[in-house]
Amino acid sequence: MAxxxxxxxxxxxxxxxxxxMVLAFVTAGAGLAQEASLTISGxxxxxxxxxxxxxxxxxxxxxVSFTTGTIWTTGERRFSGPTLASVLALVVAGDGDLNLMxxxxxxxxxxxxxxxxTAPIIATRIDEEPFSIVENGPFxxxxxxxxxxxxRSELHFATSVWQLTEIAVLPE
Amino acid sequence: MxxxxxxxxxxxxxxYVRDLNPNTLAATDNRTWxxxxxxxxxxxxxxxxxxxxxxxxxxxxxxxxxxAIRTAIFQSRIRVAVTxxxxxxxxxDIEKALAFLNSRLVRYGALSGVDNIGEMNDLSDLLVAVRAxxxxxxxxxxxxxxxxxxxxxxxxxxxxxxxxxAVVLSTVLLVIVAGxxxxxSIFLLRLRGRANDLNNMTADLHMTLDASFYGTVxxxxxxxxxxxxxxxxxxxxxxxxxxxxxxxxDFVLPSNFSDDGKANGWSYPDxxxxxxxxxxxxxxxxxxxxxxxxxxxxKVRFSDGNHKLICYLxxxxxxxxxxxxxxxxxxxxxxxxxxxxxxxxIASHEMRTPMTSVISALDVLGDGSNTKGRKKLLDxxxxxxxxxxxxxxxxxxxVQFGSQSExxxxxxPIAIVHExxxxxxxxxxxxxxxxxxxxxxLSKEQPFLGMPKTYKRVLSNLVNNAVKFTTxxxxxVTISVxxxxxxQTLLHTNVKDNGIGIAHGNQSRVFDEFETIRPVGSGFxxxxxxxxxxxxxxxxxxxxxxxxxxxxxxRGSTFWYDLELRAHYEDKPIAANAALxxxxxxxLVVDDNPASRSVLGTALNRLGHSFELAPSGGIAVMNAFAxxxxxxxxxxxxPDIDGYEATRQIRETGASRRSKIIGMTAQIHYDYLSxxxxxxxNELLQKPISLKVLSSKLIFFEPEQHSAANTNQSSKDKADxxxxxxxxxxxxxxxSCLMDCExxxxxxxxxxxxxASEEYLRNVHNALGSASVLCEFGLQTVLSxxxxxxxxxxxxxxxxxxxDVEACLYLTRLETSYEKGVVAQL
Numbered sequence: 001m002a003x004x005x006x007x008x009x010x011x012x013x014x015x016x017x018x019x020x021m022v023l024a025f026v027t028a029g030a031g032l033a034q035e036a037s038l039t040i041s042g043x044x045x046x047x048x049x050x051x052x053x054x055x056x057x058x059x060x061x062x063x064v065s066f067t068t069g070t071i072w073t074t075g076e077r078r079f080s081g082p083t084l085a086s087v088l089a090l091v092v093a094g095d096g097d098l099n100l101m102x103x104x105x106x107x108x109x110x111x112x113x114x115x116x117x118t119a120p121i122i123a124t125r126i127d128e129e130p131f132s133i134v135e136n137g138p139f140x141x142x143x144x145x146x147x148x149x150x151x152r153s154e155l156h157f158a159t160s161v162w163q164l165t166e167i168a169v170l171p172e
Numbered sequence: 173m174x175x176x177x178x179x180x181x182x183x184x185x186x187x188y189v190r191d192l193n194p195n196t197l198a199a200t201d202n203r204t205w206x207x208x209x210x211x212x213x214x215x216x217x218x219x220x221x222x223x224x225x226x227x228x229x230x231x232x233x234x235x236x237x238x239x240a241i242r243t244a245i246f247q248s249r250i251r252v253a254v255t256x257x258x259x260x261x262x263x264x265d266i267e268k269a270l271a272f273l274n275s276r277l278v279r280y281g282a283l284s285g286v287d288n289i290g291e292m293n294d295l296s297d298l299l300v301a302v303r304a305x306x307x308x309x310x311x312x313x314x315x316x317x318x319x320x321x322x323x324x325x326x327x328x329x330x331x332x333x334x335x336x337x338a339v340v341l342s343t344v345l346l347v348i349v350a351g352x353x354x355x356x357s358i359f360l361l362r363l364r365g366r367a368n369d370l371n372n373m374t375a376d377l378h379m380t381l382d383a384s385f386y387g388t389v390x391x392x393x394x395x396x397x398x399x400x401x402x403x404x405x406x407x408x409x410x411x412x413x414x415x416x417x418x419x420x421x422d423f424v425l426p427s428n429f430s431d432d433g434k435a436n437g438w439s440y441p442d443x444x445x446x447x448x449x450x451x452x453x454x455x456x457x458x459x460x461x462x463x464x465x466x467x468x469x470x471k472v473r474f475s476d477g478n479h480k481l482i483c484y485l486x487x488x489x490x491x492x493x494x495x496x497x498x499x500x501x502x503x504x505x506x507x508x509x510x511x512x513x514x515x516x517x518i519a520s521h522e523m524r525t526p527m528t529s530v531i532s533a534l535d536v537l538g539d540g541s542n543t544k545g546r547k548k549l550l551d552x553x554x555x556x557x558x559x560x561x562x563x564x565x566x567x568x569x570x571v572q573f574g575s576q577s578e579x580x581x582x583x584x585p586i587a588i589v590h591e592x593x594x595x596x597x598x599x600x601x602x603x604x605x606x607x608x609x610x611x612x613x614l615s616k617e618q619p620f621l622g623m624p625k626t627y628k629r630v631l632s633n634l635v636n637n638a639v640k641f642t643t644x645x646x647x648x649v650t651i652s653v654x655x656x657x658x659x660q661t662l663l664h665t666n667v668k669d670n671g672i673g674i675a676h677g678n679q680s681r682v683f684d685e686f687e688t689i690r691p692v693g694s695g696f697x698x699x700x701x702x703x704x705x706x707x708x709x710x711x712x713x714x715x716x717x718x719x720x721x722x723x724x725x726x727r728g729s730t731f732w733y734d735l736e737l738r739a740h741y742e743d744k745p746i747a748a749n750a751a752l753x754x755x756x757x758x759x760l761v762v763d764d765n766p767a768s769r770s771v772l773g774t775a776l777n778r779l780g781h782s783f784e785l786a787p788s789g790g791i792a793v794m795n796a797f798a799x800x801x802x803x804x805x806x807x808x809x810x811p812d813i814d815g816y817e818a819t820r821q822i823r824e825t826g827a828s829r830r831s832k833i834i835g836m837t838a839q840i841h842y843d844y845l846s847x848x849x850x851x852x853x854n855e856l857l858q859k860p861i862s863l864k865v866l867s868s869k870l871i872f873f874e875p876e877q878h879s880a881a882n883t884n885q886s887s888k889d890k891a892d893x894x895x896x897x898x899x900x901x902x903x904x905x906x907x908s909c910l911m912d913c914e915x916x917x918x919x920x921x922x923x924x925x926x927x928a929s930e931e932y933l934r935n936v937h938n939a940l941g942s943a944s945v946l947c948e949f950g951l952q953t954v955l956s957x958x959x960x961x962x963x964x965x966x967x968x969x970x971x972x973x974x975x976d977v978e979a980c981l982y983l984t985r986l987e988t989s990y991e992k993g994v995v996a997q998l
Contacts, residue, residue, distance in 0.1 A: 133244030157202040
């Protein structure tokens with residue numbers, strides 16, 4: 001794929017990252033749907049690498065689910081996926097803000113403060129099913145909007161990036 | 173009522189504040205962005221398609237994938253845009269847009285299947301389609317954007333309105349709250365003020381009650397006190413306690429309360445009536461002391477609905493003590509007055525009796541002897557005794573403070589002077605004084621109109637005084653008639669002596685009662701009773717004049733006074749005297765001697781009175797029975813029935829039973845006096861009766877209302893006694909006197925053979941005493957004779973006197989019963 005490039009690096013201290021990378025590599029040959037993967041770059045690990053995570057890799061992490069309505073969907077949907085925080089912890093990301101990039105070259109800077117323990121999540125399933133590009137998939141940063149008014153601010157809406165492709169951890 | 177609008181307002185404010193939440197704007201902003209991205213994603217798809225269409229076969233697969241991705245992205249955008257548009261209020265544009273977008277979703281979905289990507293033709297078809305949609309997408313975007321902005325504007329307006337409303341409502345709420353709190357605070361202040369006022373009022377009430385000298389107790393219906401003011405506490409020796417929870421009935425007892433604790437006489441309060449207990453009750457203090465108390469109790473209903481007793485209490489101890497003292501004082505005064513009256517009454521008779529006896533004795537002596545000289549001496553003695561008696565009477569008059577004015581009568585000053593000189597002759601001789609009369613009145617002149625007795629008394633006292641205080645001097649009496657400046661006739665009376673005189677310092681004092689002046693160092697032994705000159709002053713004032721004194725010590729004194737004489741009439745016949753009299757009198761003359769009858773008749777005629785003549789007693793009685801005479805002159809010796817009997821009969825009944833009956837006799841004997849009184853005659857005159865005497869008797873006539881058998885003297889005495897004792901006591905004494913006489917009669921010796929017993933003597937003496945005190949002269953005379961006879965052993969006289977006593981008793985009873993009859997008639 002034009003865009004997906006794998007660079008392997010020796011990260012001695014990052015055993016789990018290696019495991020995940022292997023896993024990601026394994027799934028690299030899958031079709032369009034199975035080729036969905038998320039890239040974490042920027043200040044991670046020792047600060048110079050990139051990590052590519054597939055759905056399976058992401059779904060290894062603890063999954064948080066919540067049901068909520070959004071301004072882009074009709075009715076309530078159940079979104080499930082790992083928390084952004086856990087993903088960032090997985091890749092040993094720095095504490096700086098995040099740059100979120102989507103398929104259509106949409107990019108948005110998310111302040112690190114928005115990242116909570118349980119929200120947002122990187123949704124990998126809607127109503128227990130993976131969701132395609134047409135359905136704003138395969139990865140969507142979702143907040144539990146219905147839970148609190150705090151999640152319904154402009155910033156939250158703007159950083160609820162769908163068709164997520166890359167998360168770049170910015171320097172602090 | 174106030175809370176509900178407040179709640180509504182608060183809710184409205186909350187709603188508005190919620191509306192202000194900027195989050196709703198956030199959603200709209202995002203939707204706007206999403207819809208705006210439609211064009212971008214369409215363009216990118218178009219670009220991807222063109223790249224793929226113009227590429228070489230080798231790159232096609234990669235480019236085709238890009239197209240697929242872009243198509244998917246475009247589709248997802250459409251879907252999200254549809255969702256966004258559905259959130260807008262539907263109008264025709266929106267609905268058209270939605271329809272279009274949905275159709276495109278379907279078409280692109282169909283066109284962009286993986287299998288379809290492989291063919292070039294499909295890509296060009298897609299390209300054409302995408303290009304064709306450019307304009308429509310643009311329009312939709314613009315329309316949506318327009319809608320969104322309108323919506324935003326609307327929302328902003330709504331927001332502004334909400335803000336305004338919120339502000340207004342807040343202000344209103346604030347005002348209401350402020351107003352309410354102000355009102356509340358005013359209300360609370362007023363409440364507090366009222367509570368204060370109430371407290372003040374209560375305090376004032378307490379103060380008022382406490383300030384009262386009367387005890388005030390408020391008790392409940394069972395008589396237990398709720399509040400007691402200080403005065404009440406003090407009254408009941410409860411000063412230490414607060415005066416509550418005290419049972420009233422223990423302390424205020426009805427006056428028949430017995431000490432064994434049974435309360436009688438309290439009327440217990442019922443539910444309707446007002447409790448009113450006896451006004452005067454017996455109070456008992458906490459220490460057991462009893463005192464009289466006045467209670468007035470009322471039952472009222474207080475504002476809490478309960479009945480309470482309000483009692484006002486007054487300690488009556490002082491009042492009762494004062495009342496008792498007053499009563500005692502009054503009783504004392506009463507008994508003092510009674511004692512005084514009794515004393516005066518008795519004293520007057522103790523004083524008079526000897527005098528009357530002396531006069532009577534002198535009468536007897538006078539009768540017995542015919543020696544001219546001795547007779548003259550006896551006359552003098554009698555006159556002086558009479559004057560003495562008059563003096564005693566004056567004393568009594570002064571003591572009683574009841575000096576009655578003497579009625580006017582014929583006043584012959586010259587004759588009076590002669591009489592006085594005769595009286596004082598002896599005394600003057602003893603003092604070796606000369607008595608002289610000077611006058612400008614011719615002896616032939618008619619007498620004046622005045623008060624002869626008073627004049628005589630005054631003159632007598634003046635001359636007596638002058639003689640008393642002069643030795644070897646001359647007492648000159650001047651009587652003159654003078655004309656005053658305003659045409660009045662004045663009678664000037666002047667008594668001048670050249671005795672020891674009166675010092676200037678004493679001159680004002682001499683006329684005071686009981687004032688005697690003992691001249692210094694003159695060896696003077698004569699002391700009077702101090703009344704002489706006070707009687708003079710009284711007498712002169714009664715006659716309408718003023719007594720004057722000029723004197724120097726050692727050079728004698730001159731007493732003088734002037735009298736205005738009202739009617740000075742010239743030399744007129746005596747018939748003019750009749751003009752003085754108000755009435756023409758009707759007189760009956762009873763005499764068996766025709767000469768006497770005619771003489772008297774003529775005299776009466778000359779005096780201007782009418783008369784009738786009767787030759788005998790019987791005819792007289794018949795005439796007196798039928799006609800009312802003012803006077804009856806009754807001769808004592810009459811042919812058929814004597815004067816006494818006739819008088820008795822006339823007195824019994826008939827028109828003239830109240831007439832004045834004057835007896836006439838040639839020779840007055842001593843025992844005639846008692847007999848005429850027994851018969852009922854007023855007076856006894858010696859024949860022949862001169863015109864002068866006749867007219868004087870008639871002039872001094874006053875119609876009397878009762879015909880008691882007494883002389884002028886006795887009746888005066890009796891009147892004195894009666895006024896002194898008071899009617900009730902007089903009657904009581906009279907009854908007891910009559911009783912004493914009855915007792916005496918019971919033991920009276922019936923015949924000559926009996927002797928007078930000791931008991932009889934005692935009885936007679938008692939009866940005599942009673943009669944004396946009461947001035948029952950008739951009884952007194954008879955009883956004293958009886959006593960005398962008993963002592964001397966003259967039983968015969970004693971028996972004879974019994975009849976007299978009975979007659980006297982009868983008359984006295986008649987008199988009293990007649991009086992009662994008169995009173996009843998009145």
